[in-house]
Amino acid sequence: MSLNPHRPWRNITRRPSRQIWVGKVPVGGDAPISVQTMTNTITSDVTATLGQVLRAADVGADIVRVSVPDEDATRALKEICRESPVPIVADIHFHYKRAIEAAEAGAACLRINPGNIGDESRVREVIKAAKDHGCSMRIGVNAGSLEKHLLDKYGEPCPEAMLESGLDHIKILQDNDFHEFKISVKASDVFLAAAAYTALAEATDAPIHLGITEAGGLMAGTVKSAVGLGNLLWAGIGDTIRVSLSADPVEEVKVGYEILKSLGLRTRGVQIISCPSCARQGFDVIKTVDALEKRLEHIKTPMSLSIIGCVVNGPGEALMTDIGFTGGGAGSGMVYLAGKQSHRLSNEQMIDEIVRMVEDRAAQIAAEEQAAE
Numbered sequence: 001m002s003l004n005p006h007r008p009w010r011n012i013t014r015r016p017s018r019q020i021w022v023g024k025v026p027v028g029g030d031a032p033i034s035v036q037t038m039t040n041t042i043t044s045d046v047t048a049t050l051g052q053v054l055r056a057a058d059v060g061a062d063i064v065r066v067s068v069p070d071e072d073a074t075r076a077l078k079e080i081c082r083e084s085p086v087p088i089v090a091d092i093h094f095h096y097k098r099a100i101e102a103a104e105a106g107a108a109c110l111r112i113n114p115g116n117i118g119d120e121s122r123v124r125e126v127i128k129a130a131k132d133h134g135c136s137m138r139i140g141v142n143a144g145s146l147e148k149h150l151l152d153k154y155g156e157p158c159p160e161a162m163l164e165s166g167l168d169h170i171k172i173l174q175d176n177d178f179h180e181f182k183i184s185v186k187a188s189d190v191f192l193a194a195a196a197y198t199a200l201a202e203a204t205d206a207p208i209h210l211g212i213t214e215a216g217g218l219m220a221g222t223v224k225s226a227v228g229l230g231n232l233l234w235a236g237i238g239d240t241i242r243v244s245l246s247a248d249p250v251e252e253v254k255v256g257y258e259i260l261k262s263l264g265l266r267t268r269g270v271q272i273i274s275c276p277s278c279a280r281q282g283f284d285v286i287k288t289v290d291a292l293e294k295r296l297e298h299i300k301t302p303m304s305l306s307i308i309g310c311v312v313n314g315p316g317e318a319l320m321t322d323i324g325f326t327g328g329g330a331g332s333g334m335v336y337l338a339g340k341q342s343h344r345l346s347n348e349q350m351i352d353e354i355v356r357m358v359e360d361r362a363a364q365i366a367a368e369e370q371a372a373e
């Protein structure tokens with residue numbers, strides 16, 4: 001991300017990391033921070049799993065992870081990988097054969113901890129399969145499943161134990177001359193996750209996959225993820241993220257994007273700036289924003305839109321957004337384009353007209369981009 005010389009207080013300096021590839025998606029280095037999610041269907045149900053992958057990709061998922069607990073799953077993976085518009089990560093725990101099958105089936109990345117799959121010969125077989133099929137790997141340390149010897153050594157899951165686990169797994173891959181990996185050290189406790197990730201960021205230049213694991217339901221998990229991931233991203237740590245929610249994977253992707261958007265790390269679709277509304281509002285702000293969020297979901301072009309109830313904050317917010325609407329006046333409000341007053345709109349026409357203006361502007365930006373190519 002380029003630094004902003006005029007507003008240095010907005011700058012985030014990302015931690016330098018190596019770049020790897022998850023299929024066609026670069027992770028680390030100067031690549032945009034990618035957004036991931038994970039399916040929660042039975043993987044062998046190809047229709048259901050692929051349906052979920054497609055819906056997640058449609059709202060912006062760059063990468064989707066799929067569990068492969070058994071042979072039925074790795075068989076289904078072949079078709080899922082072939083049909084998916086985004087790279088698929090195969091999630092493997094202890095069965096090294098599933099990892100080899102997943103690599104053969106076209107997975108772009110294996111989520112696997114090499115220290116958990118048995119002896120050196122098995123590790124070598126998995127690494128060979130990954131190399132042969134162009135797979136990267138993700139080491140996924142989790143506070144809830146740390147190795148017994150580390151729990152014995154440290155007494156409980158702690159940042160030091162998580163870091164040691166991660167570095168042990170890294171060493172196995174490096175000793176086998178495998179360097180296409182990223183790493184995560186997830187915990188459901190934000191303090192533990194933040195401390196572990198901060199230590200990891202110091203200790204390795206591998207790209208980092210961020211996540212607060214088992215964060216909870218849509219509301220609580222969103223807040224927890226925003227606090228935990230937001231803190232790390234703000235400090236420049238993190239090359240790819242997954243928000244873990246007990247909710248539809250589509251929601252995980254949307255929340256992931258919102259976290260990145262709020263820090264200016266990525267843009268996608270319409271970012272709506274709206275006031276909470278009060279007795280001064282010239283129209284029903286809450287209902288309007290709710291309707292606009294739904295009707296503008298299909299817009300992928302980055303754009304900002306301010307929907308403000310009255311002139312107290314409306315003109316000021318409109319200065320910083322592409323399109324603005326400020327309430328006030330008898331049943332009508334003012335439209336702003338690029339910060340300048342444009343025309344008045346009645347409250348009744350407002351939603352339809354704003355949707356039309358956003359769609360027109362998105363088409364115009366797309367045409368300009370095409371002409372510049």
Ligand code: SF4
Nearest residue numbers: 275277278281309310
């Ligand atoms: S912008 Fe106006 S309507 Fe919105 S909260 Fe502030 S004073 Fe109230």
